[in-house]
Amino acid sequence: MSYNEKKSITNIVSSIIITGVYAIIIYQKYLNGSIDATNVFKFWAIIILIFIPISIIARIIIMIIFSIINAVVQTAKGEDLDEADLVDERDKLIELKVTKASLIVFSLGFVLALVTQAFNMSNHMFFITLMLAGVITEIVSETMTIMYYRKGV
């Protein structure tokens, strides 16, 4: 398995874990009444603004741990270390195709979020749909990355 495939699998797992854990924590706080949810837009603005730095920091930490473990395992096996910092034309082409697909998936999620409002569902549903669209986009894009690296571009 190449470095990029391993990185994509790590990204999928970390994305699910980070979002899942954060959602559980926020939901518990919401049930306890420790978060003011009277203003739905303010409530979600705070949740998302806190989530962004937490997500970035958690991903950086996970990627550092992944790189260390990967290097240790490869050294133990006597393999050449992965060219993690080298991005060539094939990587750029795959990234371009995956970015295009990601935009389509997230756009569909956004439209679905608008549909929830058109059918008079709660405002919470709009933001939940958007968050889910983000996670699904991440999973789809990383899965496509693995597929392109395995089956070719």
Next chain:
Amino acid sequence: MKKLIINNNVRRLRFENDEMTQKELSVKVGVSRQTIVAIEKGQYSPTLDLCFKLALAFDKQISEIFYIETEGIKDE
């Protein structure tokens, strides 16, 4: 429009050049070893820029490295 199936002699040319490894070739042309693997397997068609770099690395014409599978022309 017909879709061309492009094949290559990279693997053979590597062995004809003092059994050059995929890693050595990747360093010469400035791509990752995985890209060389993908080219050899026919999973990736390189850009013209990389084709010329491969031609320079092997000291061959591009047509001696890449060719069209005559029986592999498919309708798109």
